[in-house]
Amino acid sequence: MKIRGIIVIGWWLAAAGLGLADAPVSNPPPVASQESLLITGKAALEDGLYDLARKQFEEFLRQADTREEKAEGTVWLARLLFEEKEYDEVINLLSRRRRWAEHTPHEADFAFLGARAFYEQGQYADALSLLNLYAQKLVNSPHNTASARLKARCYLNLQQYDLALMSFDQFDRAHPKLPEASENMLDWAATLIRLKRWDDARKILVRLINVHPQSESADQGRLWLGGLFLDNAQLEQARDTLLALVSQETLRPSLRSEAWFRLAGVYEAQTNLSAAIEALAKGIEATKDPQARFQSNIARGKLMIRNGQAEEGLAVLKESVMAMSADPKTAQIQLDVAQILLEQGLYEQAVVEFQHYLEAFSDTQGTAQALMGRGWSLWGLGRFAEAASSFEKAYGALTDSNARAEALMKAADSLFANRQYTVAEVKYRQVAAEFPSSPLKTQATYQTAECAARLGQPVEAERLLEEVASSRANAEMAGQALLRMGQLDEESGHWEAAMEKYQRILSSFPKGPHLARAVHALGLIRYRLGQFQDALNDFIRVVNEFPDNELAEQAFYMRGWCLYLQGRDAEALDLCQQFLTRYPRSPWAADVLFWLGEYAYNRGxxxxxxxxxxxxxxxxxxxxxxxxxxxxxxxxxxxxxxxxxxxxxxxxxxxxxxxxxxxxxxxxxxxxxxxxxxxxxxxxxxxxxxxxxxxxxxxxxxxxxxxxxxxxxxxxxxxxxxxxxxxxxxxxxxxxxxxxxxxxxxxxxxxxxxxxxxxxxxxxxxxxxxxxxxxxxxxxxxxxxxxxxxxxAFGAAGLCEIESKWKDAFNIYKRVVDADVPAAPEAQQRLDKLRVDHEGAI
Missing domain, CATH: 1.25.40.10 (Tetratricopeptide repeat domain)
Structure with a gap:
């Protein structure tokens, strides 16, 4: 997008410089006055009647005689296209007709609309370039404040935070009393929060509240300030700030509810669970969002359980489920409550609630669902043996073939997770035998191979993996099997065999999901074998062809090492800089920074x-x-x-x-x-x-x-x-x-x-x-x-000279000369001087 945007701006400027413009506009006899056309068009645009507005603006353009009129008509047509979200068309239109706006009051309109269109397309650098290019004209236009705000947003999206902060500061100094000033301060604080500059953000928010106390931005600022206090464990300040906010009678309901919800977090952090429960209740009362009410009631029920109000908490949970469920039957509510506990990661309570269902109800379908849910809850608790038993009971209770296959598969997975590989292998084979047409058959065979590998049976593991790799029923699993075979070969140090498996993925599944991993694995093996250029080619392919793959980061990183180990230091350094720009929070970013530091240190x-x-x-x-x-x-x-x-x-x-x-x-x-x-x-x-x-x-x-x-x-x-x-x-x-x-x-x-x-x-x-x-x-x-x-030697000779032992000093200096050390010439000079000054004594 960036390169494309540069080309567009280049076209824009070229059009201005070379006098390029649209073909002459024909001027049929006017059907209405220009003023009337413009007034009608603006009104239609305001009312969302875009086709009518377009006709009026185009007719205005056909009647336009001067460049200023043509520029004005183009501005309104561009605004129409902007409202229709046709941002490319906005840019193209303004670029083609740029000459019309030159030296007219509409030149700033063109620049501002173009910058907004670039911004909406995510071309922030191009928007910024345009704003900077026409900065002086924009300052002296009605777009002065809006362009300044847009520039700050561009900096933010480009992650040029220092410049964004500077823009906020400049706007604040230049326009302290404008309505937009409070919004600017709110954005300023938001950026500081994003940068984790908590103290600076707090100062801005406090000033926002003091300078613009009645603004909506100030209300939002109070909410954020309370959140900052909460995040920094300044719980009393957080409580006081949020309580002051909810006490405002004119506060928007959405902010009121959010403030109560945050107050609940404050009280929870203070271990005042009763107050937290009450705050959630008030937040629920204030919000009209059904999902927020539901989630907050779930939170309230959980807090009640933690507060020793288990029955009340479960009642709230059940009530919430009933409010969101189309089927309020008791059995289903019980299942839904247990399921919510499972989804919230409250596995212990979920196990209990699923067990309550199993003990209280006998519906076959519900029983199977409860057994599956109980199995998943036990899985979450790491109680894999019990999970296996629950999944296997679900397998027996279910009637649907696919569901039974899934339950038996999960029983096997649980045994595998419990390191009971021999029993797990039996279950996986059972899945493959009982459900030959199930999509899980191939996966079961694959997991059987994993069991064999864990049991020290590499030949059997490879046979089963080859069976999966040769199957055309599941191309994804086939590629995964080849990948695993390659990994097993690598673990055994069989590099050539591993490379052969990865090459098979490249030839058999050129568009498969494991292609990136296979190419990357080839690169790592070649790197280990010292084949740095071939490894570099593999890593380049991963980066270029699979930029969104999780391996792209490591591949980008490994490119630097391949270059460095080939003696291509300058390229390696440049690539490391690129890596840090592209992946600033990568797991390998620390390694790159250390290497750059080490490289610089070793070179002084x-x-x-x-x-x-x-x-x-x-x-x-x-x-x-x-x-x-x-x-x-x-x-x-x-x-x-x-x-x-x-x-x-x-x-x-x-x-x-x-x-x-x-x-x-x-x-x-x-x-x-x-x-x-x-x-x-x-x-x-x-x-x-x-x-x-x-x-x-x-x-x-x-x-x-x-x-x-x-x-x-x-x-x-x-x-x-x-x-x-x-x-x-x-x-x-x-x-x-x-x-x-x-x-x-x-x-x-x-x-x-x-x-x-x-x-x-x-x-x-x-x-x-x-x-x-x-x-x-x-x-x-x-x-x-x-x-x-x-x-x-020099110290000893010096002592001898002090005591006039000239010959002893001479002999010591001679040892230095004979040793042929760097100081030998100086020793020779001293020796020669002794010979001249004390010839008789030597």
Whole structure:
């Protein structure tokens, strides 16, 4: 529809630019004056006499001499077509005659009518484009307020909620006293409610009620405000608001009844069931809608039962059934009451009422119906063995062949649901044998195969499924059988055999209901086998040919992975964006957002990564990766030096996901952020929590090190902190689980502590321990970071230089040069300087 609308607008503008118009209008001798024709046409249009109105407007057009007259006649003809809901004709007419309206007072009429026609056809983007194109002319026309309201509705339907809200606000500021102002505020509040912005909606509704207290919109607003209070468990406010509404004498009956019904919900939430029952009674009294009365009486009866008024409640239910039923006989009423309880999901009461019927009445047909109803009620309760017994008794009581087949089938289904596969198989075979012409025969054979599969009889299961697949009696079940055969092959890892079954569906049932699932299954298998392009083709077919199928979402999603795994990153990213636009609440949307965040993070696009991870955590708080998204959002923020924002993410993770497996690394990240913020005492506490609370975590060794870093930093104000830091670093050094780089880092930092404490000889020993350990591991082929080797070597050499041990310093620098690490050139420079400055000592 969108592309088509663009073409229409293009034609509209082209017609205006090229001077295209209808063929010249012939002008036969007038039979009435133009003024008379227009007056008559308008009156006929108002009275719904469209044929007469058309004649008057067309005659007016035939007599029109000027472009302004022709434009005016076209406007009225377009309004007539609009009333007849001929929206395409409206658009075509206005497009063809666009030139007539140029530079006339009717140019805004053309634009507004065209936009309304587009809107009514659901072409909201085209309507919006037209309103924007002629915005200035519309502002200065009688359509000013109506076009503004229409624009807001377009934004709403396009889900451009920010722009819709802005439109409501602008209208409110520009036209606060117009009659439409209250409707605008009501729409504004409705949009905020849709967006779950409860507080903002409440503010608008309160202002609506205060500014336009006598309007119908204000009454509706009071109803909604009460509902908002109720939804947010602000029960006293809800009660007071709704009570004030129902107290208005001039309130419309429909609003009054709805308010009482909502009050009943408030009282029910307050566990004041008596008041809820009374509120329902008053709502029933106020409404004229038979269905609303019926449903509310059912609700009232249920509340009575919950309130300990079982007899009264059932009486209300029975009375309601009698009021809606053409047959008020006692037996039928009993059945209807039981059936209502069943339909309402009140299975326990339904079982009782069906049993009451069975004990009180002996009508054969009613008995069978009660047995079936009792079976369904027991099924709803998960009491499958009892349900099977009730269904089988119904099978014995029924006389109609199809009904008997259904009852026996449900008995078998109940046994199957109870995992009594052997007995269920017997019943399914009985259905197939006793009712060979029943539509259920094929399904019974299929379920027999399912029993065989559950009983570990794959050969028999496949034989029975093949029987169903080869049957021409039920093409849908045949396709389902092939699909199940393919699934069983997949479960056994027989990919080629599974693909053969799915290919049979494609060739045998090219228009069957299982085609989409077969194509999709082929795509998933090919994806597993690494055949990404073939899988991509399958998923594209599902999306293009079956856009409304439930599998289209996953197929759209899998297309992105197929592209990515072929190295087509740009296409994959673009497709992911499309997926989120098309399926914003899809079960796979969270995965897509996480992947987009991960992709951006790994490429250093930390701002984009943070946005994606944050969007995931906000939109899908229950997703499996919601906690991880908060963690990575925090990491991305911290990388941008947005430490306070990072801490907010980490705090949300620890608060909202207390069982998350990411808590240790989250606490570690919090410690890092606190240290970046200069809150070293808090950081130390965080690292200590990791050490004590998560002793099995791989982060414990690093936590000791980071704790030492914080203590070291505090040492400049309190030298005792250096001793504490030394102890922390020593814990890392002595840990059997710490890696080489971590141990070397800790040893180096021990040296730094001792240097700060004036223990230079011991510091030199620590530094050289790092140097020798690194070189030993390097000789063994271990590849690690040279950072701590370099720093230790330079630190040791520096201490030697302080004590004028030039040769020792020279030898240390030479080890760095010989190690061929990135710092070797700098070491060479220092070595050369020593050679020049202290040649005699070296």
């Amino acid at each position: 696009l930390f701002d984009e990564a943070e946005k994606r991870f944050a969007e995931l955590s906000n939109a899908f708080p229950l997703a499996p990766m919601a906690d991880a998204s908060l963690f990575w959002a925090g990491r991305a923020a911290a990388t941008q030096k947005e430490y306070l924002r990072a801490m907010e993410y980490f705090n949300r993770l620890t608060r909202d996901y207390p069982q998350s497996s990411r808590l240790p690394e989250t606490r570690f990240a919090q410690g890092d952020v606190l240290s970046e913020l200069g809150q070293f005492a808090g950081a130390i506490l965080t690292f200590e929590e990791i050490i004590s609370k998560y002793p099995g975590s791989g982060l414990v060794d690093a936590a000791w090190g980071r704790k030492g870093d914080c203590q070291f930093t505090l040492g400049k104000d309190d030298p005792k902190r250096y001793d504490e830091a030394l102890t922390s670093y020593r814990m890392t050094c002595d840990s059997p689980t710490a890696g080489l780089d971590l141990k070397l880092q800790a040893e180096y930092k021990i040296g730094r502590c001792r240097e700060k404490l004036g223990q230079n000889s011991q510091a030199l020993e620590n530094y050289m321990n790092v140097v020798y350990k690194y070189l030993q591991e390097k000789d063994k082929g271990a590849v690690g970071s040279s950072v701590w080797f370099t720093r230790s």
